[in-house]
Amino acid sequence: MRTLQVDLGERSYPIYIGGGLLGRAGEFFEQHGLAKKSPVLIVTDDHVAPLYLDTVTKSLSEQGYRVVSKVVKAGEKSKSLEVFEDVMTAAIEGGLDRHSAVVALGGGVVGDLAGFVAASYMRGVSFVQMPTTILAHDSSVGGKVAVNHRLAKNMIGAFHQPKMVLYDVDSLQTLPIREVRAGLSEMVKHGLIWNAAFADWCRQHTADLLALDPEALGYGLTQGCSIKAQVVSVDEREQGLRAILNLGHTLGHALEAIGGYGEFLHGEAISIGMAAAAKLAVNRGRDLSIYEETVSVLKGFGLPTAMPQQHDEHAIIAAMMHDKKFKEQQLVFVLPVEIGKVEIVADVTLDEVRRVIAELKEEGQHV
Amino acid sequence: MRTLQVDLGERSYPIYIGGGLLGRAGEFFEQHGLAKKSPVLIVTDDHVAPLYLDTVTKSLSEQGYRVVSKVVKAGEKSKSLEVFEDVMTAAIEGGLDRHSAVVALGGGVVGDLAGFVAASYMRGVSFVQMPTTILAHDSSVGGKVAVNHRLAKNMIGAFHQPKMVLYDVDSLQTLPIREVRAGLSEMVKHGLIWNAAFADWCRQHTADLLALDPEALGYGLTQGCSIKAQVVSVDEREQGLRAILNLGHTLGHALEAIGGYGEFLHGEAISIGMAAAAKLAVNRGRDLSIYEETVSVLKGFGLPTAMPQQHDEHAIIAAMMHDKKFKEQQLVFVLPVEIGKVEIVADVTLDEVRRVIAELKEEGQHV
Numbered sequence: 064m065r066t067l068q069v070d071l072g073e074r075s076y077p078i079y080i081g082g083g084l085l086g087r088a089g090e091f092f093e094q095h096g097l098a099k100k101s102p103v104l105i106v107t108d109d110h111v112a113p114l115y116l117d118t119v120t121k122s123l124s125e126q127g128y129r130v131v132s133k134v135v136k137a138g139e140k141s142k143s144l145e146v147f148e149d150v151m152t153a154a155i156e157g158g159l160d161r162h163s164a165v166v167a168l169g170g171g172v173v174g175d176l177a178g179f180v181a182a183s184y185m186r187g188v189s190f191v192q193m194p195t196t197i198l199a200h201d202s203s204v205g206g207k208v209a210v211n212h213r214l215a216k217n218m219i220g221a222f223h224q225p226k227m228v229l230y231d232v233d234s235l236q237t238l239p240i241r242e243v244r245a246g247l248s249e250m251v252k253h254g255l256i257w258n259a260a261f262a263d264w265c266r267q268h269t270a271d272l273l274a275l276d277p278e279a280l281g282y283g284l285t286q287g288c289s290i291k292a293q294v295v296s297v298d299e300r301e302q303g304l305r306a307i308l309n310l311g312h313t314l315g316h317a318l319e320a321i322g323g324y325g326e327f328l329h330g331e332a333i334s335i336g337m338a339a340a341a342k343l344a345v346n347r348g349r350d351l352s353i354y355e356e357t358v359s360v361l362k363g364f365g366l367p368t369a370m371p372q373q374h375d376e377h378a379i380i381a382a383m384m385h386d387k388k389f390k391e392q393q394l395v396f397v398l399p400v401e402i403g404k405v406e407i408v409a410d411v412t413l414d415e416v417r418r419v420i421a422e423l424k425e426e427g428q429h430v
Numbered sequence: 431m432r433t434l435q436v437d438l439g440e441r442s443y444p445i446y447i448g449g450g451l452l453g454r455a456g457e458f459f460e461q462h463g464l465a466k467k468s469p470v471l472i473v474t475d476d477h478v479a480p481l482y483l484d485t486v487t488k489s490l491s492e493q494g495y496r497v498v499s500k501v502v503k504a505g506e507k508s509k510s511l512e513v514f515e516d517v518m519t520a521a522i523e524g525g526l527d528r529h530s531a532v533v534a535l536g537g538g539v540v541g542d543l544a545g546f547v548a549a550s551y552m553r554g555v556s557f558v559q560m561p562t563t564i565l566a567h568d569s570s571v572g573g574k575v576a577v578n579h580r581l582a583k584n585m586i587g588a589f590h591q592p593k594m595v596l597y598d599v600d601s602l603q604t605l606p607i608r609e610v611r612a613g614l615s616e617m618v619k620h621g622l623i624w625n626a627a628f629a630d631w632c633r634q635h636t637a638d639l640l641a642l643d644p645e646a647l648g649y650g651l652t653q654g655c656s657i658k659a660q661v662v663s664v665d666e667r668e669q670g671l672r673a674i675l676n677l678g679h680t681l682g683h684a685l686e687a688i689g690g691y692g693e694f695l696h697g698e699a700i701s702i703g704m705a706a707a708a709k710l711a712v713n714r715g716r717d718l719s720i721y722e723e724t725v726s727v728l729k730g731f732g733l734p735t736a737m738p739q740q741h742d743e744h745a746i747i748a749a750m751m752h753d754k755k756f757k758e759q760q761l762v763f764v765l766p767v768e769i770g771k772v773e774i775v776a777d778v779t780l781d782e783v784r785r786v787i788a789e790l791k792e793e794g795q796h797v
Contacts, residue, residue, distance in 0.1 A: 144515050148579075155581045183550070186576065186587045187667075209553065212515075214522045220553045221588065300554075 065285045069204060069292040071299055074224045078204060078288050080281060084231035085168075085193060088119045089126025095227055097189060098162035102129045104154050106177035107168040108137040111195050114237060119168055119193065131157035135176065139324040142172050142210045144219065150180045164189035164226065167203075170196035171329070175220070178208025182223035190225045195234040197246025198330055200284045201253075203228050205295040205308075215385055216316060216324075222300055230288075232280050240273075244365045245330025247272055250283050251360055252337060253290040256307050259403030261286050262360060269363040307405050310397040311336030314416075317382035321374055334361045335423070338368035343411065343419050344398040353399045369427030376420045380413060432652045436571060436659040438666055441591045445571065445655050447648060451598035452535075452560060455486045456493025462594055464556060465529035469496045471521050473544035474535040475504040478562050481604060486535055486560065498524035502543065506691040509539050509577045511586065517547045531556035531593070534570075537563035538696070542587070545575025549590035557592045562601040564613025565697055567651045568620075570595050572662040572672075582752050583683060583691075589667055597655075599647050607640075611732050612697025614639055617650050618727055619704060620657040623674050626770030628653050629727065636730040674772050677764040678703030681783075684749035688741055701733035702790070710778065710786050711765040720766045736794030743787045747780060 064081030079091065097103070103123060107116055112134045120130045133153035135141040154165070165188060167177035174192055181190035192203040209220025238246070247265075250272075254262030264286075265272070271279035291308065298305040315336030318327050327335075341357040358368045383394060394411045431448030446458065464470070470490060474483055479501045487497045500520035502508040521532070532555060534544035541559055548557035559570040576587025605613070614632075617639075621629030631653075632639070638646035658675065665672040682703030685694050694702075708724040725735045750761060761778045 144511060148511050151579055151586055152581065155579060155585060179550075183546075183586050183588055185585060186574065186589055207553065212518055212522060214519065218522060218552060219518055219550050221550055222553055 065281060067285060067289055067292055069224070070296040071224060074206075074299075076225055076227050078228040078230060078292070080230040080232065080285050080288065082231065082233045082277065084229050085115050085118050085234065086122055088193070088229060089122040089124070089128060091227065091229055092123060092128060092164075092191075093126050097128075097164050097191075097226065099127050099129075101160045101163040102131055102157050103164050103166060104150075104157055104159055104180075105130060105132040105166045105168050106135065106150055106173055106180065107132065108135050108141065108170075108173050110137040111169045111173070115168060115195065115234060119166070131159075135173070137169075137172075139172055139211070142176050144210055144212075147176060147179060147210050150176065151184060154180065154184050159184065159188065161185050161188060164191055166191045166193060168193045168195065170194065170199050171202035174199055174202050175208050175217070176210060178206075178223055178225070179210055179220050182208055182221035187223065190223055192225045192228040194228065194230055196238060197235055197243060197280075197284070198249055198328075200230065200246070200287050201249040201291060203230070204288050204291045205305075206299065216320065224299075228288075230284065232277060232284065235280060236275055238275075241328065243273060243275065245328035245334075247283075247364050248330030248334045248337075248361070248366050250287040251364065252308075252310055252333065253287040255337065255357065255360075255399065255402060256310050256397070256405045257290045257294070257403060258286070259401070261290070262402050266360045266363060269360075273364065306395070306407050307397055310399075310405055311340055313383060313394060313396050314339045314379070317379050318371075318374070320382040320385070321378050331367055334366035334368060335370060337361065338426075339370070339419050339423055340396060341399050342422055343396060343415060344400070346415065346418065347398070349399065350401075353401060356402055357399065368423075370420055370423035372424060372427055376417055379420060380416060383416070432648060434652060434656055434659055436591070437663040438573075438591060441573075441666075443592055443594050445595040445597060445659070447597040447599060447652050447655065449598065449600045449644065451596050452482050452485050452601065453489055455560070455596060456489040456491070456495060458594065458596055459490060459495060459531075459558075460493050464495075464531050464558075464593065466494050466496075468527045468530040469498050469524050470531050470533060471517075471524055471526055471547075472497060472499040472533045472535050473502065473517055473540055473547065474499065475502050475508065475537075475540050477504040478536045478540070482535060482562065482601060486533070498526075502540070504536075504539075506539055506578070509543050511577055511579075514543060514546060514577050517543065518551060521547065521551050526551065526555065528552050528555060531558055533558045533560060535560045535562065537561065537566050538569035541566055541569050542575050542584070543577060545573075545590055545592070546577055546587050549575055549588035554590065557590055559592045559595040561595065561597050563605060564602055564610060564647075564651070565616055565695075567597065567613070567654050568616040568658060570597070571655050571658045572675075573666065583687065591666075595655075597651065599644060599651065602647060603642055605642075608695065610640060610642065612695035612701075614650075614731050615697030615701045615704075615728070615733050617654040618731065619675075619677055619700065620654040622704065622724065622727075622766065622769060623677050623764070623772045624657045624661070624770060625653070626768070628657070629769050633727045633730060636727075640731065673762070673774050674764055677766075677772055678707055680750060680761055680763050681706045681746070684746050685738075685741070687749045687752070688745050698734055701728045701735060702737060704728065705735035705793075706737070706786050706790055707763060708766050709789055710763060710782060711767070713782065713785065714765070716766065717768075720768060723769055724766065735790075737787055737790035739791060739794055743784050746787060747783060750783070
């Protein structure tokens, strides 16, 4: 088992990464002093529940915890205020009090939903993350929680740090391959923004990671979480540095939105977004190798890097303008300076974006 | 104009109390550096909007702010997730960004609702309180914001401090007398928990306060806000001391709930709750004069202090058991030690509560 510490003063917390951790949940709860007299609410989805809900419930119960659970439908649609209210109802009916904990057992959707419940139930109770996807190595660290508004993603939320993250890598073995690839997209991102050596390690271990080799996965996830934790420690509430984590996200969120949150997985959308950001940097004078290397590592994981032909630039740009990052006709982008280093620029014009969209559509036709 | 400072480190903020402040809103916004490029959302209700919305909008517009507004129905029913979502829609459609401010123009309901919107829109934007009731001198200070769940009051919320509180006492002149009395109940509470001299001042100035004399109101509200601010400065997130503000609230919230949030105003319910707490303290050995003085000052304001005959003890106790303050068959109560000083006790039994309910029903029959 590997342990990482997210350093946030009195809100600091550990991330445990290893095999068999879900079956030891009760032990970790006790060790972290979570209240035994107050019920624990496990929030999970209907894909994860049949696989791991019993394991976690049994482990907590054996340690003397009273457990209630709420199973939501798998998928982004559960990140709604309606489902949020249902989970709140389960919390109240389950008798949760101010000393209770809410557990997110699942991927990013469950983490965001359960996290916002934990942030706002009785104005905030303890929160524990138990990610079961690769993508969640990103979303489970850093305390950003939210639900969607029908008009925009992640619009209603909070910053609410977990008491701990219990990352059982055994749970990743049941992931569909498409989700594996998409999850590794955020891992690669952490290399591209912060650590060229780690980006290179990802490239060299592409096959091991795609094969879910436990040693490679454990190392890669630890590095990815560690980079995220370092960035968040410096800038918890995204006043500055934290924005570098948005590499690929300006365009990525727009692609997710126009695809109705069903066409692209988040990791696929930001893969295209990272390719676009690299191209934009090159158009602004950076070395062409940045674009070539970015695309090369992503393609190695089977991730898309060309712009989909079926969406026209007007729709993509309109979606970007709804984003939290749009201000006064200019867009904020995270752009690579070199592999392992990025900068935040706030003056990207719509013309520059149009050019990149056209160039990346062109790329698509060569494939 | 009187100015108070709520001392919370980097979340410190001023409370301005005086006449004509709503017409100077733009000036205060500018002075506090609120962003002009980002739209401001004013949330208010259909009682307050016809009286003051134009005044505030005009003042902000003249200072160069772009203003959008959302008018909700007056009353506790607007503190729902449904109305919360409607206000979020207005915020998105109005183009609010991360640098925008949400303004609560109204009483406690509007403050709680708009405050939770400000706390969670894009994970938190600036918040400004413009209270228009006496009761809101309490709710507008301290950063507790929330909406109700159908099963329990204030169940979904956050701690989110405003950038400033702009308290225009002229707006109080249009309040119905029942709301005046109920609002003064929280003012008296601040004396009872913290400052015997202020409790005595309230008793001596009962007539002036009920007549809405500007000088008496200004002084009383400043003292009330000041006591609240002192308590909150010591314990922002209710880990300890802040709980003394709940004098009268354990029973008060139960009475509000069984009355369907329509029978009693909040101030009326906590008036009965404060009488009950004093009686409970006397039953536990405190001097009888505590009960007599508490009841005397409340009755002077025309507030109820006897238990209503129509609700039986089972219903009242069942409602208390849903409260955030109920744990392991015992109730947390704030009890007077003497006038101006209280203690928090966590071991009040249901039998003690039954006795007090019976005794205060008895009082009602003597009236």
